[in-house]
Amino acid sequence: MTERNWQCQQKGEGLWLGTFEAMKSPCEIWLETGEENARALIQWAASETWRIEEKYSRFRSDSVLSQINQQAGQWQTLDMETLSLLNFADECWRLTDGMIDITVGTYLKHWHFDSNTRPPPRKLLKQLAASVGWEKIQLQQGNLLLPEGMQLDLGGIGKEYAVDAVALALAAKLAEGGIMVNFGGDLMAIRAKLDQSPWTVGIENIVADESAVKVISLFRGAIATSGSTKRYAVDKRGRPLGHILNPKTGWPVAHGPASVTVIADTATQCGMLSTYAMLQGEQAEDFLQQQDVRFLLQ
Amino acid sequence: MQLKEKLGLAVCSLLTATQSQAADWLYDASVLSYSEKDSQQQDRVSVIEPVISVTKQNAVDDYVQFQAVYDSLSGASPNGANAAGVQQNFNNFLVRPGFTPLDPGFNDTRFAFNLNWLKPFDRLSRYLAGLSFSSETDYKSAGANFSYLQDFDHKRTTLTFGGAYSYDAVNPHGGFHDPFTSIYALPATPAPQTQTSPSGGGTGSGESESLFPGKIKQTFEGIFGISHVLNRFTLLNFTYGLSYVNGYQTDPYKIISVIDSAGLPVDYVWEKRPGTRLKQTLKGSFITAIGRDSLHLNYRYYWDDWGIHTNTYDVKYHLGLGSLLYLVPHYRLSQQTQANFYRLSLNNGQALPEFASADYRLADMTTTTLGSMFGVRLNAKLTLTANIEQIRQTGNNHPAIAIGDQRRHDMFPDLTFWALTFGVRGKW
Numbered sequence: 001m002t003e004r005n006w007q008c009q010q011k012g013e014g015l016w017l018g019t020f021e022a023m024k025s026p027c028e029i030w031l032e033t034g035e036e037n038a039r040a041l042i043q044w045a046a047s048e049t050w051r052i053e054e055k056y057s058r059f060r061s062d063s064v065l066s067q068i069n070q071q072a073g074q075w076q077t078l079d080m081e082t083l084s085l086l087n088f089a090d091e092c093w094r095l096t097d098g099m100i101d102i103t104v105g106t107y108l109k110h111w112h113f114d115s116n117t118r119p120p121p122r123k124l125l126k127q128l129a130a131s132v133g134w135e136k137i138q139l140q141q142g143n144l145l146l147p148e149g150m151q152l153d154l155g156g157i158g159k160e161y162a163v164d165a166v167a168l169a170l171a172a173k174l175a176e177g178g179i180m181v182n183f184g185g186d187l188m189a190i191r192a193k194l195d196q197s198p199w200t201v202g203i204e205n206i207v208a209d210e211s212a213v214k215v216i217s218l219f220r221g222a223i224a225t226s227g228s229t230k231r232y233a234v235d236k237r238g239r240p241l242g243h244i245l246n247p248k249t250g251w252p253v254a255h256g257p258a259s260v261t262v263i264a265d266t267a268t269q270c271g272m273l274s275t276y277a278m279l280q281g282e283q284a285e286d287f288l289q290q291q292d293v294r295f296l297l298q
Numbered sequence: 299m300q301l302k303e304k305l306g307l308a309v310c311s312l313l314t315a316t317q318s319q320a321a322d323w324l325y326d327a328s329v330l331s332y333s334e335k336d337s338q339q340q341d342r343v344s345v346i347e348p349v350i351s352v353t354k355q356n357a358v359d360d361y362v363q364f365q366a367v368y369d370s371l372s373g374a375s376p377n378g379a380n381a382a383g384v385q386q387n388f389n390n391f392l393v394r395p396g397f398t399p400l401d402p403g404f405n406d407t408r409f410a411f412n413l414n415w416l417k418p419f420d421r422l423s424r425y426l427a428g429l430s431f432s433s434e435t436d437y438k439s440a441g442a443n444f445s446y447l448q449d450f451d452h453k454r455t456t457l458t459f460g461g462a463y464s465y466d467a468v469n470p471h472g473g474f475h476d477p478f479t480s481i482y483a484l485p486a487t488p489a490p491q492t493q494t495s496p497s498g499g500g501t502g503s504g505e506s507e508s509l510f511p512g513k514i515k516q517t518f519e520g521i522f523g524i525s526h527v528l529n530r531f532t533l534l535n536f537t538y539g540l541s542y543v544n545g546y547q548t549d550p551y552k553i554i555s556v557i558d559s560a561g562l563p564v565d566y567v568w569e570k571r572p573g574t575r576l577k578q579t580l581k582g583s584f585i586t587a588i589g590r591d592s593l594h595l596n597y598r599y600y601w602d603d604w605g606i607h608t609n610t611y612d613v614k615y616h617l618g619l620g621s622l623l624y625l626v627p628h629y630r631l632s633q634q635t636q637a638n639f640y641r642l643s644l645n646n647g648q649a650l651p652e653f654a655s656a657d658y659r660l661a662d663m664t665t666t667t668l669g670s671m672f673g674v675r676l677n678a679k680l681t682l683t684a685n686i687e688q689i690r691q692t693g694n695n696h697p698a699i700a701i702g703d704q705r706r707h708d709m710f711p712d713l714t715f716w717a718l719t720f721g722v723r724g725k726w
Contacts, residue, residue, distance in 0.1 A: 080357045084315040087421045091308040091452060095301060141420050164309065168317055175675060176621045264302060268309045273302060291302050 006046040008039050014177070014194075018042030022049045023159045025184025031170070032177030032194055041173060045166050045181070052162040056085075056154045058105065065154055069105065073148035083142050085154060085161065092157075092272055093134040099279045100272060101247035105153030106131045111233060113243040119233050125250035132247055156244075160224050160271035163188050167267075188222040188267045203261055203296060214296060216263065224270035226278045227259035244278045256281040263294035303530055304452060311453060315357055324353040328683075328721030334373070336711040338397055343373040343404060359424050362415040367432075369408035374400035378552040378656035380643055381707035382563050388553075389481060398711050401551060408434045422449040426460070436550075438510050439466040445521070458523035458537075469512025470550035477570030478650050481553055515545035531587040539579040547571045554656040555643040561702025564646050569655040571639065577602040592616040605638030606660065626671040628687075636661045642699055642709060658710060663693045669717075679726075685719040 006020035011030070016038035018029035029045045031038050055064045064082060078086065092100045106128050110120035131149040138145040146152065167181040167190040178193035182201065189199045198217035203225070216223065226244060233241045233252075241252045260277045262270040273293060280287045288295040327350045334342035351365035379386065379399040386393040393399040410432035418424040426445040432438070445460030475481075523537040548571045556565040577600065584595045596612035614628040637660040639653040669687025676682060693710030700709055 080360075081316050083421075084312050084357070087315075088308055088312040090421070092305070094452070095304050095308070139421070141418070161312070164313055165316060168313055172317070175677060265306055266309045266313070268312065269302070269305045272305050272309075276301075292300060293302055 004046070004050055006042060008035075008042050010035070016042070018045060020046040020049070022046070022053050023162065023183060025159070025186075027184070028180075028182040029166075029170070030178065030180040030182070030199070031174065032179070033174055037174070041170055044173070045170060048166055048169065049162050049183070052158065052165065055081075056158045058108070058153050058155060065152060068144065068146060069151045072146040072150050075143050075145050077143055080142075083139075085157065086139060086144065088268075089154075089157065090134065090139065096272075096276050096279075098134065098247065100156065100276055101132070101134045102152050102154060102156070103132045103134050103137065103150055104245045104247045104250070105151035106149070107245055107250035108153050108155075109151055111243070111245070113233050115234070117233050119235060119241060119251075122251075128250060129248075132250065156271065156275055157268065159183055160186050160267040163224075163267035164222070186224040186267050186271060189218055189220050192219040218263070221263060222265060222267040222270050223261060223263050224267050224274055225259055225261040226271065226274035227257065242278070244275060246279060253279050253281045256284050257297040259298045260284060260288070261296040261298075262288070263296075306530060307452070307454070307527065315359075322355060323726040324355055324723070325725070326351045326353075326721065326723040328719050330717060330719045332689075332715055332717035334713055334715045336398070336713045338708065338711045340397060340400055340711075341373060342400065342713070343371055343375055346370045357418075359416060359418045363413070365410075365412040365414075367408070367410040367412075369406075369410070371407070372405045374402045375404045376658055377401040378569060378658075379555045379563065379566055380557075380656070380704055380709060382555070382561075383703045383706060384562060386563060388566065396707055398708065406434050406436065408432060408437075422453070423447060430464070436470050436512075437466065437468055439464055440510075441465070441517075443519075454527045456523075456525045458521065458525075460521045460523075462517070462519040462521075464517045465510065466515040466517070466545075467510035467512045468515065468546055468550060474513065474550060475568040477548065478567045478654075481566045481568065513546035515543060515547060518542045518544075533585045535581075535583040535585075537579070537581040539577075539581075541577040541579075543575040543577070545573060547573065547575060549655070549657055552655060552657050554641060554654055556646050557643045557701070557704065558646050559702065561700065561704040563643075567644065569657065570653050571655055572604065572653050575602055575604055590618045604660070606634060606636070608632060608634040622675050624673045624675075626673070628667070628669060628671070630665075630667040632665045634663045634665075636663075642697055643704070658693060661693050661710065663691060663710075665692075666690045680722070680724040683719075683721040683723070685717075685721070687717050688714065689717055690714045 004020065006018060008016060008018050011017045014032050014034070016031045016033065016035065018031070018038070020027050027049060029042050031041055033041070054060060057063045058065060060066060068076060089102045107125060110124060110128070131147070136147050136150065163181050163183050163186050167179060167188040170179050170181070171190045177191070179191045180189040180199050181187060185203065187201060193199065198219050201216050201218065201223060203214045203216060227242050235241055244253055245251065246253055256278055260274040262274040262277070264270045264273065273291060277284045277288050285297060328348070330347040331345060333344040336342060347367065347369045349365065349367045351363060353361055353363040355361045377388065377399050379388070381396055381398045383395050385395055386399055388399060391402055410430065412428060412430045414426065414428040416424060416426045424447050426447065428443045430441045441462060441464030443460065443462035445458050447456055447458050449456050519539065519541040521537060521539045523535065525533065525535040528534055548569060552569045553566045554569055555563045556567055558564050579598060579600045581596070581598045586593050594614040594616070598610040600606070600608040610630065610632040612628070612630045614626055617625045617627070619625060637655065639651065639655060640660045641651070641654045641656055643656065644650070644654060667687050667689050669685065671683055671685040673681055673683045691713040695708050695710050696705065697709055
């Protein structure tokens with residue numbers, strides 16, 4: 001692993017911004033404290049984020065997740081953090097009637113969302129469907145049996161989990177002062193600023209991604225967005241296919257909004273709600289209205 | 299509950315589980331001290347009690363905790379006799395007229411050790427187990443407990459089934475006394491050790507030294523509990539406990555005044571309590587978050603087949619003052635009815651009851667506690683606390699059954715004292 005960089009710059013009286021790259025996103029840590037403290041906390045936050053990325057990346061063969069996938073077909077013992085994440089995935093799967101299912105990793109191996117690759121043949125996806133479905137997993141007393149041929153993907157949870165985990169840990173390390181953690185638009189403001197002014201966050205415009213489409217002010221809370229025009233495959237007519245797959249078909253959801261942004265308490269909660277909304281396709285807006293959450297569709 | 303809230307709870311349990319992994323070793327040390335003084339300005343018991351506990355936390359539902367307690371108790375405690383208008387002689391000390399007799403030789407030290415651990419069976423069930431041991435010069439106790447906890451309904455509801463057992467041995471200084479015999483009777487020779495357990499004698503001397511010398515008391519306990527997350531802010535909890543105690547439960551140091559028709563003492567005899575006791579407890583608690591604060595309401599109803607019924611109400615409010623300081627004011631009220639064999643005194647010449655005790659702790663009594671805890675979070679790894687509370691114990695100063703001379707004296711001097719606890723806790 002090459003040395004990864006982080007920067008720290010002053011953004012105001014006692015307000016510091018730490019920046020680094022992780023999970024294919026620009027990451028920001030906003031802190032209200034002294035310089036020395038800010039530097040130490042930002043360095044810690046960056047290394048913690050990289051740790052989570054390296055542990056759960058599907059694209060690194062030495063990640064814990066890749067090892068789990070490589071050992072499909074045999075019982076394996078999980079560490080506490082991974083077990084907690086899988087328990088959470090289990091809960092999401094139950095709560096969304098199987099629509100949020102981390103076993104879509106089986107399909108994802110054959111999809112390339114690099115904005116020009118064609119989708120895998122439908123016939124292949126049909127064959128793969130036998131190796132998708134969380135109900136086929138056995139999880140007992142910290143041990144996992146992932147049936148042979150199945151693959152897990154934590155891409156839909158990992159980044160938001162990292163946001164919440166880093167924000168929460170920073171709040172435990174820093175007794176006083178505002179804290180906001182923003183990883184490429186998925187963010188959590190765990191503590192309001194000392195002067196009681198809100199954090200302002202721009203929600204990226206999907207058409208012209210330099211200018212923010214909407215500025216959201218929040219004192220405390222979280223935001224996450226699902227769907228993006230940056231990661232897509234193209235069908236035979238050149239039309240983009242989003243990267244959120246329906247676990248029943250292995251195919252991206254059609255006719256839905258291009259992206260869904262949800263504002264609630266934690267980034268992970270927002271991420272699950274926005275992904276589930278995306279999976280509703282045309283009914284996304286109705287679904288979100290029933291959920292009594294603040295949201296934004298594009 | 300909406301999907302948003304259910305997901306919120308799931309995220310909470312994910313983050314608490316993973317965040318707590320950073321906190322490997324937790325410690326908590328505190329010292330409690332108090333000195334009792336009654337309304338007759340007599341000093342009673344002074345207590346200093348340091349407690350140290352160390353927890354190895356592997357996850358929220360996976361820890362091992364070791365706790366050590368040292369108790370130093372000194373001072374004087376009511377021996378059960380009533381105040382009287384004459385000087386009273388209790389063999390090794392005299393009590394002035396009008397004062398409640400206190401036994402001045404009330405000194406002991408106690409060591410106690412507890413080991414508890416919580417382990418998951420799977421993601422929805424876990425068990426809590428514990429071992430305990432405590433030792434005083436005249437009392438030893440060893441116990442074990444086990445509880446099984448099962449979650450339901452996306453972890454919103456948890457049922458607890460548990461049991462506990464303890465084995466205690468009483469071995470009083472000066473040996474055992476025959477119930478209802480006079481305290482002036484010649485001390486029993488070491489010979490009548492037939493009353494004690496086969497494993498040892500009350501003398502503490504000698505060849506058959508045992509870990510549990512003296513007379514034995516066994517306690518069997520069962521508990522059933524249910525806790526339920528009502529919504530994101532509120533937690534409800536109900537517990538029912540049943541406990542059966544079998545064995546020696548008489549207090550070997552307590553006596554009863556035997557009075558004449560003028561209410562004056564003519565003799566003092568040793569007390570006697572039943573050999574079995576069935577205790578039941580119902581508890582309810584309600585915890586709700588109010589902004590960043592929280593309110594804790596508790597109610598407990600206790601009853602046993604000795605005729606004691608106790609209602610206890612407890613209110614706490616956790617008040618945050620900024621992010622560094624917090625205050626927890628609390629109030630507790632406990633009202634107890636007397637045991638059916640409680641006697642203020644025995645009448646000379648009348649037939650003896652089967653059981654009798656004049657221990658004020660078995661009488662009608664009201665205890666109120668008012669206080670507050672102050673906490674300072676110095677940093678993420680260190681919190682200092684101070685707890686100050688005023689405890690007030692009141693009973694029937696002039697019960698209707700008092701006769702003659704007894705009516706002229708306070709039969710239950712009020713007790714008011716301050717208890718202080720200083721603590722430090724944190725993690726490595």
